[in-house]
Amino acid sequence: MTADANPPTGVHASASAAEHPHQPGGHPTLRTIAGAGIWLSLIPSIAAGFGHMLGSGWGAFALAFGPLIGFALLFIWASYAGTTPGIKHDGTFFDVFKGRKAAGILLGVAITGFYVVLYWFPRHLGFVDWGQPAGGVIALLEPLSQALRGTHADQWFLYGFMYTVAVLVMGVRMFYRYRHNRYHLLRTASVMFFQLGFAFLLPALLIAFSQPEFYFTYFWPLKPEYLFPGKISELTSKAGGVGLFMIGWGIIASFVLTPILTWRFGKRWYCSWVCGCGGLAETAGDPFRQLSSKKMAAWKFERWSIHLTLVSVVVVTAMLWINNTTEGAILGGASATANKIYGFVVVSMLSGVVGVGFYPLMGSRVWCRFFCPMAAILGIIQRFFSRFRITTNGGQCMSCGNCSTYCEMGIDVRAYAMRGENIVRASCVGCGVCAAVCPRGVLKLENGSTHKDRFDGAAHPLKDLLGSLKKPG
Numbered sequence: 001m002t003a004d005a006n007p008p009t010g011v012h013a014s015a016s017a018a019e020h021p022h023q024p025g026g027h028p029t030l031r032t033i034a035g036a037g038i039w040l041s042l043i044p045s046i047a048a049g050f051g052h053m054l055g056s057g058w059g060a061f062a063l064a065f066g067p068l069i070g071f072a073l074l075f076i077w078a079s080y081a082g083t084t085p086g087i088k089h090d091g092t093f094f095d096v097f098k099g100r101k102a103a104g105i106l107l108g109v110a111i112t113g114f115y116v117v118l119y120w121f122p123r124h125l126g127f128v129d130w131g132q133p134a135g136g137v138i139a140l141l142e143p144l145s146q147a148l149r150g151t152h153a154d155q156w157f158l159y160g161f162m163y164t165v166a167v168l169v170m171g172v173r174m175f176y177r178y179r180h181n182r183y184h185l186l187r188t189a190s191v192m193f194f195q196l197g198f199a200f201l202l203p204a205l206l207i208a209f210s211q212p213e214f215y216f217t218y219f220w221p222l223k224p225e226y227l228f229p230g231k232i233s234e235l236t237s238k239a240g241g242v243g244l245f246m247i248g249w250g251i252i253a254s255f256v257l258t259p260i261l262t263w264r265f266g267k268r269w270y271c272s273w274v275c276g277c278g279g280l281a282e283t284a285g286d287p288f289r290q291l292s293s294k295k296m297a298a299w300k301f302e303r304w305s306i307h308l309t310l311v312s313v314v315v316v317t318a319m320l321w322i323n324n325t326t327e328g329a330i331l332g333g334a335s336a337t338a339n340k341i342y343g344f345v346v347v348s349m350l351s352g353v354v355g356v357g358f359y360p361l362m363g364s365r366v367w368c369r370f371f372c373p374m375a376a377i378l379g380i381i382q383r384f385f386s387r388f389r390i391t392t393n394g395g396q397c398m399s400c401g402n403c404s405t406y407c408e409m410g411i412d413v414r415a416y417a418m419r420g421e422n423i424v425r426a427s428c429v430g431c432g433v434c435a436a437v438c439p440r441g442v443l444k445l446e447n448g449s450t451h452k453d454r455f456d457g458a459a460h461p462l463k464d465l466l467g468s469l470k471k472p473g
Contacts, residue, residue: 031078037071049125049137057143064140069169076173085180087437089402097360098287104360112357119348122155130154148204157204163280164200168192170283177286183432183445187272191279199276212239214246217274219253221313222374224342226250228317229324259381265447266388267378268430275374277367280356281408282431285364289408289433292363298410302370302427309346310376316342346371365408369427379426384461387447388430389454394420396440403434403443417442424454 044054044064054060096103117124126136131152133142138158145153171192178184198217207213212235220227227250235243261269271278292298319335355367368375382388394417403413409427413434416423423443435443452459 026081026083027078031075034071034075034078038068038075041068041071045137045140048140051136053135053139056139061140061143065165069165072169073172076169076176080173080176080179087177087433089406089437092290095287098290100291100361104288108357108360111359112353115353115357118155118159119352125155125158127155145204148201149207151207160200160203163276164195166284167195167276167279170286174283174286178436181432181436184436187432188283190273191275191282194274195276195279211242212246215276216249216253217276219250219258219374221254221310221317221377222275222277222372223250224313224317224347224373227254228320228339230320258377262378262381263386263451264388266382266386266428266430267375268388268428268432268445270378271368271375271429272431277351277355277372278429281359281364281368285359285408288359288364290363290405291361292365292369292408292410294404294407294410294412302410305370306372306376306379309350309371310373312342312346313373346373363408363410365429368429369409375427375429380465382428383424383426384458384465385451386424387449387451388424389446389448390416390423390428390430390435391444391446392417392420392422393440393442393444394418397442398440400439402437402439406433406437408433413443422454424458 044060045068047054048060048064054063093099095101097107098104122138124136126134126138128134133139133152134154138153138155141153141158141161144161145151145157149157171188174188175185178188194217199215203213203215215223218226225231226247232247235246237243239246258270272282316335316338319331319338323331323335350371351367355371358366390413397414397417399414399418401414403417404411404415407413408431409425409429411423411425411428411434413423430445432445435445448454451461457464
């Protein structure tokens with residue numbers, strides 16, 4: 001029997017989408033009710049934002065977030081329950097939120113606006129001062145903050161809570177959507193685990209035990225201050241042996257574990273399995289992955305922007321250490337100024353406001369693709385030294401374009417597949433969606449026995465790296 005006579009579920013789903021482009025699947029009526037419930041559930045939080053508190057303590061917390069989470073989970077269940085396993089793209093580009101239509105643009109504006117308020121106008125969220133009880137939306141999280149950290153809630157605790165809830169709830173969606181694919185189930189469980197355990201609970205518990213807040217899954221240069229002299233002095237002076245462990249972990253993670261794991265598994269071990277930025281992109285950002293630009297201009301911009309960001313953080317780190325060593329004799333206040341500029345432009349604007357706020361406009365990996373310095377380092381190692389590759393079987397490719405359409409990093413996967421070439425692009429995060437949406441099994445994520453057989457010239461990575469610096473391509 002031929003492959004076309006007995007198609008995998010992905011092919012069946014595509015045919016269904018063609019016949020019923022607006023079919024919601026699951027339980028449409030219940031899905032509509034749940035969707036309305038999500039919007040109505042925002043009312044308590046919005047009311048709190050305008051100073052109209054509906055009680056306090058755990059009761060207010062449950063009223064503000066319980067129905068919202070409940071209706072979101074109901075919406076997910078109603079969308080996928082009873083449907084045939086397999087990735088479905090029914091009506092993706094007709095959807096008001098996922099097709100870069102007016103509703104999606106408004107959603108992007110709303111998320112961007114929230115980030116602007118969070119970073120620069122937190123008093124509008126109820127923040128008063130550090131160590132002081134907050135009002136507004138932040139006050140809703142006071143009981144949880146006291147229980148976990150033993151201190152008052154602030155805007156960063158609010159953000160961490162919302163970020164974690166988004167990853168967990170949309171992670172449930174990923175479990176339903178990719179329930180037929182073991183790879184996606186495992187990597188979704190991984191990002192949910194690291195976000196909840198290492199990016200939310202552990203830092204809170206460290207504060208509760210009077211230790212410095214520390215994120216063990218973020219390394220330099222993504223978390224640049226972990227190698228800044230001021231942070232190292234703070235950790236050694238205030239945390240003693242624990243601080244020394246944190247410093248040692250940061251150094252080992254950045255300069256030992258990262259090269260070794262990337263050589264073995266490619267950048268996917270971090271970007272698609274551990275990183276909080278990638279975790280949000282792979283869960284909450286999944287509905288918008290098809291919006292990434294596949295144009296050559298975007299690729300050219302990506303190669304310049306991401307490496308310029310890496311150069312910037314290296315320069316800032318070096319300036320701070322020079323200034324610290326010479327006690328300001330050489331650079332004076334220039335290093336502090338450079339650090340402030342980098343913090344405003346890269347850490348706040350690009351990673352926060354643009355990186356998440358632009359999901360409904362430019363796809364889920366804007367930050368990871370164009371600006372993340374950690375991704376730049378991982379990409380260099382992956383491109384020239386790693387054993388990871390996505391192999392292609394060009395003879396089976398029917399040029400449907402699903403792989404390119406749903407590549408969140410904007411890679412024209414189809415072009416590689418049709419030529420029968422391995423995909424070893426520095427930007428590839430190894431999410432595996434291209435292989436999952438392929439109806440013919442053309443693509444396969446692999447860790448080869450060596451890096452030398454991935455492409456012509458791969459046996460001489462240093463020569464190839466130097467050649468790419470002279471003539472980027």
